[in-house]
Amino acid sequence: MNLLLILLPVLPAVMALGALSGLLGPRGTTCAVLVTSALALVLAGVGADGLHLDWLLLGTSLGLDATGRALLAVAALVWGAAAISSRPLFAGEAGPRYSMCFLLTLAANLGVLIAQDVAAFYVSFAVMTYAAYGLVVHDGTDEAVRAGRIYLVLSVAGECLLLSGMFLLAAEAGNATAAEMGAAYAVLTHPELVAGLLLAGFAVKMGILPLHVWLPLAHPAAPVPASAVLSGLIVKGGLLGWLRFLPDGEPALVLPGDVLAMLGLAGAVLAALIGCFQHRAKTVLAYSTVSQMGLLALPVGLLVAGRGEAALLIPVIALFAVHHALAKGALFLAMDHLKGYRPLLAAVTVLPVLALVGAPFTSGLVAKGALKSVMPDALATLVTLSSVTTTLLLLRFLVLAWPRRDSQTVELRRVAVAAWLLLIAAGLVLPWAMADAVHRDYAFQPGVLRDAVWPLLAGMIVAAVAARAIRPWWRFPEGDVVAPVERLLIRVHGALAHVLEDVLRAVPGPPQRLLSRSILSRLLGLREPGIPWVGLQLLALILLLPVLYLLAA
């Protein structure tokens, strides 16, 4: 059974090669993903002991902790649904390429879930990052290419942060596994530096506040199924990184933890507000992801800062992640089905929306409730308040995504719809099933129910008022601060490139010939001496010799 763990990343990775060569057609690719998903589901259900492979990489540890198991189940569902939706894309002209990137991203994503040591995790994480690029730019539009570029720039920056953090970590603690992290940090000279680097590095993937700018560009640019996995699962890679490679309650890490918590909270609110002023449904969803990840960063920050017990916090974090992955995956996949005028399907779409808002009886209720239960009251109130902005944001989404009567009807693929519905159903059920009894009970306490309802209503009222007050609706650029920063960087790069070119011109590269022509030609101008000259020299020489002999004597 344990050996099956390794199949999780290996199977899709090998299939990726088949996809590239065209041996594995669209059907084959879909099947490959589904088989992998089934395997993942089985493993998530049964669980697996740790597996240590000495010969792989730098000595690899694989394993499934509780968080990993939960997310593995979710990943299986979302990837499966996305694969079914992707079927037309697998078949397109660029199908082999898309299939390869899809399968590789899957492999790496599963790898992230099961990797327990620094090196193996980083491997999966990096492959996931680069393979996902292929999903982001798949459409090949200018917009997608720009989004991809910004994604890459931030990813590479993130890699650098991670790499330096991991150097510092592994140099003193070796290629430690997640279980040994506590002990590992105890021996570090600069634990706060390592923690800061790792937090920041993974924060790029999570879209935590100042590093989120790539996300509202990249997620919408990708094809719909790819957006679903990007927003639903790939971002969770950062979360797992945090959980695995940062210790809980290390005294030196109070500051980084607090900073993370505050950034998370700020992101949760700000991203939602900015998202309200977007004009594309997928962008709104992307901002929602930024916002929700901010909410998720909050408990992680508390965990790192030692302001909560790990035993309490970690299940809650996992629960929230599961809830968000399913809901967000379903919402992105909905974009395919809302293209024509289909009110029924649109109505179904409201279900995950409600879940994200945390409406009563949804998965959001138990997830958010659990979140609040482990926090200080002040923070819990703030989280409740953030539900207002979330409501606003998702209302904006519904407004943008709601099908219009005049829209062209696109033929539905029944199997894709079925998969989507299955995903929504799972989103409704699974978090409840995974939650502890404590959290389930907590969700039904009157106070909690009240706290779930009033932000919803408040949001609706605010939205109604704002819709009348603000006309025309403001437009906020996608990726908010990225545009000016990008312009600035382009200008700086232009200037730097000039300077660089000037410098390189001033310091000419190494010469192609070591002897310069002028010296050569001067030397080559030598004429053979004439006889009188030779004779004179000879005479001088013969007379000089006795003199030299005498001098030396």
Next chain:
Amino acid sequence: MSALYEAMPLWVLMTSLVTAVLVFIAGEPWQRLRVVFNVTGAVLKLVLVGIMLRGVHHGHEFAVHLPLLPDLAIVLRADALTMLFATLSAVLWLVTTIYALAYLEHAPNRARFFGFFSLCVTATMGIATAGNLFTFFIFYEMLTLATWPLVVHRGVSRSMTAGRAYLQYTLAGGAVFLLGVVLIYALSGSGDFVAGGHLRHLADDHSGMLILIFVLLVAGLGVKAALVPLHGWLPTAMVAPAPVSALLHAVAVVKAGAFGIVRVVYDVYGVDLVQSLGLGDMLAVAASITIIYGSVRAIQQTDLKRRLAFSTVSQVSYITLGIAVGSPLATIGGLVHLVHQGLMKITLFFCAGGYAETHGIHAIRELDGIGRRMPWTTAMFTLGAFGMIGVPPLAGFITKWHLGLGAVSAGQYWVILVLLASTVLNAVYFLPLLHRVWFRASRQEDNGVGEAPPGLLGPILFTGVASVAAGLFAAFAWSPLGWVELIVEREY
């Protein structure tokens, strides 16, 4: 039998030397026969190297002495470090031979090409097995001479210019190196490679002289190792046919320089002495400048092979950097890059050759959308490029990982910045290229030509997969990393 066994390094040299001679004798008309000689020689060498590898693994050290002058001998020796380089050369020789056979299928002057090609490998093997500085120098210069005909093989004026630049640099470097070697022999009476060095007793009285000699030696070797500012020949030499570039950049010339620096630092001076004379820092700074400079220049290039060439300038200095930092982990990183860079760069050059040969593509902008027509070649190219960036689980990552850890454990945190800068710069010049090959629409009309012919594709796949395997199975005892750990264990 045991004398024969003991003389293994000599036989390993002979396999390619004899091949060279036979190829020259067979000449242009005997195509088939030549191919048979070539492949047989390469396979035979591989087998012999395999046998040696086993012996060295069990702790045996092969040594052959050929006295030349009363106090001077040609010594061929095989220790663990030797085998690292020798195995790389032997494997890549076979692969490159197969590639070259396909690449030059209709080209003129093939006998000349393969003859010098084999000579080149002989010299490389000599460098690997050299047991003292004198022997090393002999093969070092022989390599220069054997490679020149390959660089100018095309015979057009561009390759002639490249050949001139190559010779001017390498011969001048060789001369400086020779001066250093002579000074070493004069100072200590011996230039033997002894683990841990043998000059320590001179450190008190002759430290100035030792520094001077070190500078001379490293300057001489740095020409081939393409240390800035001695790298000028390398980018121009890429006009040579693809197999030559591959060999030049991955195995023979560039590596010979780097390997020489390793020998000088470890087996002539010894790490302690190098560090105590302050030479390690000097070398590390030189390597770092090279790493950054090479990458920056690579960004500016518009020709694929030229960009790869500058990438080599940058990457090879990882080896030097690892050696210069000096901690065991950094050493592992540097040494293992000897193999890793070889595998990755040869893949990249093979691919570049594949593009050029199949679709006539030389400039980077012509690469648009090539991934759809040549998916396998491009996949391997992608692997090579990611490996260069240091993306796990490819070979380059293993290198960078150990270099980084080594730098931290030596307390030289600035090296991490260099590594990161290099990562970013590598990403800057490789990632747009990868975007181009996979995601842009092709500019060329589809002429029905697709993937490279099998003779080219086979070697590409082999080296590409090898560079993945070297990273993925790094912890395996017989992996490059495993072997390098053995070396470092024995050296320290």
Next chain:
Amino acid sequence: MSSIPDPFGLAAAALLAVGFYGFVTHRHPLRRLLAINIFGNGVFMTLILVARWMPGGPDPIPHAMVLTGIVIAVSATAFGLALVRRSMTQEDGDRREPDDD
């Protein structure tokens, strides 16, 4: 040896000087050949001088050497003269018509 300059020695020195000067300054091969001969005579005179100076009366060995030297000089000069003639006819030939010898 006497402190008064030996006239024989002076003559030898003069011959050497004239010969050397001639060899260096003249361009015509015949003149140069003559100059070499003059220089040679200076050398032979020096040898005879040496023979005279040797303790125990004139030494026969230098005389033998001079004889040998003269034989060689004569044969070499003859060869040289032949060459000069050849080169001069060749120059004439060049001036008049292509040489087909």
Next chain:
Amino acid sequence: MTEHLPVLAVFLPLLGGVLQFLLGSRGLPVWPLAVAALTVGCVLLLVGAVGSNGSIEHAIGGWDPPLGIRLRADGLAAVMLLLTAVVGAAVSVYALGPHGKASPQATHFWALWLLLWGSLNALFLSADLFNIYVTLELVTLSAIPLVLLAGPGKTVAAALRYLQFALFGSLLYLLGVAITYGLAGSLDLALVGPALADGGLAAGLAAGCLIGGVLVKAAIVPCHVWLPPAHGNAPAAVSAVLSALVVKAAVYLLLRFWTEPLAGLSGTLVAQLLGALGAAAIFYGSIQAFRQERLKLVVAYSTVAQLGYMLLFFPLAVSQAWDGAVYHGLAHGVAKASLFLATGNVIAYVGHDRLRELRGLDRPLALSVFAFGLASVSIMGLPPSGGFVAKWLLLSAAVETGQWWWAVVLIIGGLLAAAYIIRVLRYAFLQAPGPAVDVQGPVPSAVMAWPATLLGLLAILMGFTAAPTLALLGGLPGATS
């Protein structure tokens, strides 16, 4: 038997040559080849004897010096004889190509060549100053007619200039001999030393004349002006012999005098001056070689440069320098002969040697270009080759004696050599349909191609045979170790 070997080594070829004159074109080419083979055999036996027993001396006809002629074969003489035999054998085989058919010209070639060989052997075996004078003249007088064999025209002026300088040099040398005799009352190399050591100004003058005369003969800068036209215009086989052996014989004398008759004089300053002349020769010759437009002139100027290396012995003056200088002489002899023979093949094939028009030669003349390449390695002093071993020894000596400037000269000299050699070789690789042709000759036969190749290979092999050769040489005379 052994004690007669020196006599045989001298008189076999001498008599063979004279007989060839008498026979005319009869017996060609069997007779001269037989003589050559016998000579080689004799020399090999002699060298073997010297190697096992040390020096061999023999007074011809039992007449002792000063009136008799004494032959002496010591280590230095032995290696020079060996070089002569090796190059002589190769040249004799090669000459079967251009001079193999019976004709007056061939008669002259073989006769003169055997005379030259005999004279060279005599020169190396001579043990007194006057005999050396005679043999030196014999060498000159048999060498110059050989130059003329290339045919009328360009060679006459070259030969004339050669003759003038050679005569002048000999006379200068004879003047030195005269003064030496005046001081020492003897001409035996081994005996005149002490007298010269006490000789004051006169001894200095004697040394000046001896050295000056030999410098002219050895074509050391600035007295090199006769060499390039002569070596550059002679027939290939002759050029090979002239460059490899004849000028080498003069430098040999310089080494010989320095270590025997002049050993007692305090020569440190003179040594530096000679070294400076050597350096000047290296630089000047190399640069001139670089600017030549004719292949043969490149090779000829290369000789001017390479002879300079041997002069570096004088300032270094330690055992390693001695080994290095002599070994350089040997390596250069072999390599240069190979170069000239290969060049001869080129000229035989295309009818000219204008460098720029010699493109793409490597297809038709693969073996000759290969030989040229091999020999070049030695000329450039790159390993593995005899030239490299010599350079290594000289460099070691320079470093050992702390005279680093000579090390710099050696290093730069090697680079300059590479510059002019590569300039030639690159034409072989230039993409071209083939060389421009004046008179298309046949592709050189094996008889012409292989001697060049074998000599080239030998030049490389000499990189590995230094130990036995230097053992035969026997170290620096008078050195303690």
